Amino acid sequence: MASKRPLITLVVLGGIIIILIIVGRGPFSSVSGFVRTLVKPFASFVHRSGEAVGSLVGNRQDTEDLKHQNEELKIENENLLAEKSRLLTLEDENSRLRDYLSFAQSQKRSLQMAEIIARGVPEDSWRNRETVTLNQGSDNGISVGLPIVSSEGVLVGKITSVKNNISEACLLYNPDCRLAVTVAGQGATLGVARGDLGLTVLVELIPQNREIKEGDLIVTSGVEGNMPAGLLIGKVNRVIKESNELWQQAIVDPSANIDDLRFVAILK
Amino acid sequence: MYKSFLANFAGIFIVALVDICLVSALPFGLNRIHFLFIAIIMILILSNIRLAAWWALGGAMILEAFSFRFFGTYLIVAFIVLSLAYFLFEKVMTNRSVYSVMVVTAAVTAIADIIFLILDYWTVHDLGTITSQIISFILSVVFNVIAAVIIFYLFSALTRRLKPVFVPFLRN
Numbered sequence: 001m002a003s004k005r006p007l008i009t010l011v012v013l014g015g016i017i018i019i020l021i022i023v024g025r026g027p028f029s030s031v032s033g034f035v036r037t038l039v040k041p042f043a044s045f046v047h048r049s050g051e052a053v054g055s056l057v058g059n060r061q062d063t064e065d066l067k068h069q070n071e072e073l074k075i076e077n078e079n080l081l082a083e084k085s086r087l088l089t090l091e092d093e094n095s096r097l098r099d100y101l102s103f104a105q106s107q108k109r110s111l112q113m114a115e116i117i118a119r120g121v122p123e124d125s126w127r128n129r130e131t132v133t134l135n136q137g138s139d140n141g142i143s144v145g146l147p148i149v150s151s152e153g154v155l156v157g158k159i160t161s162v163k164n165n166i167s168e169a170c171l172l173y174n175p176d177c178r179l180a181v182t183v184a185g186q187g188a189t190l191g192v193a194r195g196d197l198g199l200t201v202l203v204e205l206i207p208q209n210r211e212i213k214e215g216d217l218i219v220t221s222g223v224e225g226n227m228p229a230g231l232l233i234g235k236v237n238r239v240i241k242e243s244n245e246l247w248q249q250a251i252v253d254p255s256a257n258i259d260d261l262r263f264v265a266i267l268k
Numbered sequence: 269m270y271k272s273f274l275a276n277f278a279g280i281f282i283v284a285l286v287d288i289c290l291v292s293a294l295p296f297g298l299n300r301i302h303f304l305f306i307a308i309i310m311i312l313i314l315s316n317i318r319l320a321a322w323w324a325l326g327g328a329m330i331l332e333a334f335s336f337r338f339f340g341t342y343l344i345v346a347f348i349v350l351s352l353a354y355f356l357f358e359k360v361m362t363n364r365s366v367y368s369v370m371v372v373t374a375a376v377t378a379i380a381d382i383i384f385l386i387l388d389y390w391t392v393h394d395l396g397t398i399t400s401q402i403i404s405f406i407l408s409v410v411f412n413v414i415a416a417v418i419i420f421y422l423f424s425a426l427t428r429r430l431k432p433v434f435v436p437f438l439r440n
Contacts, residue, residue: 006317006358010351013321017347021340032333039281039330043289050293118334119292120299133334161336168336197397 033164040135040165043117048262083217087184109228112140112266114148117166129198129258130174132157134266137165141268145226148264154256155179155220155231156264169264172233172254173198180224181233184217193218193233193252201234206248212239218252228267280323283307284330300408304331305349305376306416310423313364317354324350341387348383349376366420373416377409 020028114134136142146159148169157171158179170177173195181203182190190210196202206212216236222229234254241248287303294301304327311320328346335342353372361368385401 006354009317009321010347010354013325013350014347016325017340017343020343024339028332028339032329035330035333039285039288039334042285046285046289047293050290053290054294054298118289133336163336166334197400 029164036163036165040117043135044115047117051262109267112136112142112268113263114142114167114266115263116261130171130177130195131160132169132171132261132264134159134167134169134264135165136266137167138162139164142167142266143226145224147220147227147231147267149231149267150256150261150264152256153232154254155233156254156256156258156261158227159266171195171258172201172256173258179227179233180221181218182221183212184219184230184232187221189221189223190218191247191250196251200237201252201254203236203250203252204247206250208241208243208246208248210248212236212248212250214239216250218250276319276322277326279307280326281330283323284327287327287331288334297407297411300381300404301411301415302377302380303415304328304346305380306373306412306419308346308350309353309369309372309376309416310419312350312353312357313369314423314427317350320350320354338387338390341384344387345380345383349380352376352379366417369416369420370413373413374409377412378405381405381408 114136116132117135118133120129120131134142134148142159142162144159144162147155148157148159150156155172157169157174157177159167160170160176161168172179172193175195175197177195179193180189180191181193182188190212191203191206193201193203203218214236218233218236220227220229220231220233232255234252234256236250237253238251239248240250283303291299291301291303293299304323307327308320308324311323324346325343328342331342332339353376356372356375357364357368361372
């Protein structure tokens with residue numbers, strides 16, 4: 001009997017697991033909700049500790065590289081501020097025109113701040129840049145498809161799965177994170193943006209007759225249900241245009257620093 | 269008895285919390301370490317299979333609460349890890365040395381990652397290139413084995429349940 005005890009233990013454990021899986025997620029959800037409530041207060045602290053450890057053992061940039069990058073970012077920031085001012089003027093003009101034509105005012109969206117408590121999926125190192133877990137869920141009005149933006153209002157991804165008090169979002173580098181996009185200032189959808197190898201963003205299915213060039217700003221086109229138009233994604237780095245191909249492609253550098261995100265805003 | 273229960277509950281909670289929140293923030297490669305599975309192996313060595321089964325069930329249920337993949341993934345994998353580790357220690361390995369811990373950890377990590385990949389294939393459209401998956405797989409096995417060895421040496425320094433004859437470099 002003593003020698004059979006381990007086997008009995010394994011059989012009992014297997015039976016419990018089979019019953020749990022058959023019964024399904026439903027009855028388990030209230031228990032798992034309680035577990036998440038228990039874990040959440042510690043989650044952000046532990047995740048930040050992990051980031052601190054990660055920065056100690058990870059790669060560090062040279063001071064000179066940082067200085068150079070800082071100068072470039074200052075110049076780019078000034079250009080973006082000027083462009084933002086021009087866009088705000090256009091937005092104001094657009095708003096007045098809509099009043100005249102009796103179009104309904106576009107809905108103002110509310111923001112829900114969320115903290116990143118986990119990144120990626122544990123089984124795949126590469127996908128740390130592709131998926132994040134947030135500490136807000138359906139109890140806070142979060143639903144699938146809502147956009148998530150950085151503190152500068154730049155799009156970084158969208159919600160893909162929701163539980164009662166946490167949610168999962170795909171980031172721009174995720175190949176499954178597909179967005180209808182266009183060039184800023186143009187109305188019609190240009191193509192579909194998705195992550196490419198977890199390293200960059202690729203806009204595909206651009207018709208050959210559409211004009212797109214390096215430096216163009218890529219924004220959401222707003223054709224998706226929960227995704228508003230005009231959310232900045234990034235700047236075109238390279239255009240791939242072959243005369244014998246049906247479509248063009250463009251490689252986009254995301255404007256948001258996705259690797260350093262700790263908090264995001266969900267647009268409801 | 270209550271002290272033991274609370275100590276084990278706290279241990280399961282901490283290990284699961286580390287697996288969910290801390291590991292994902294670590295750099296490439298280190299973020300593949302499965303602390304729950306290493307803990308199950310250590311409990312098998314230091315205690316008995318019944319306690320290891322509680323750790324497997326409790327830890328997997330906490331991981332399921334934070335998982336967005338197919339329900340039961342972590343429960344199934346934890347069960348397979350426990351069964352495989354027990355089988356290897358009882359039928360294949362002749363002792364509880366650091367070398368047997370390395371072999372068992374490598375085996376359970378490899379099996380766990382393959383199962384995760386298979387279960388993910390049904391739900392995720394793009395798993396990346398084959399090269400990236402192979403590199404990820406190799407790094408996972410290597411880093412899990414290294415972590416298991418470090419934890420084994422820590423335990424051997426703290427407890428007498430691991431005989432020094434099985435811990436190289438600590439012999440006089």
